[in-house]
Amino acid sequence: MLTMVTIQPLIALLAGILILVMPRLLNYVVAIYLILIGITGLWPQLMSGTSL
Secondary structure, eight states: OOOHHHHHHHHHHHHHHHHHHOGGGHHHHHHHHHHHHHHHHHHHHHHHTOOO
């Protein structure tokens, strides 16, 4: 099972590769990266039912 510790570097690697291959995607890649990192950071709190 992938944990957040392994997911975040994989997302960063994929984002970096996409930016290198297609620089015009920079805005979209950064936006998607930030959204995914935010979701993975909040996921434990959302699943445990505790408030922030």
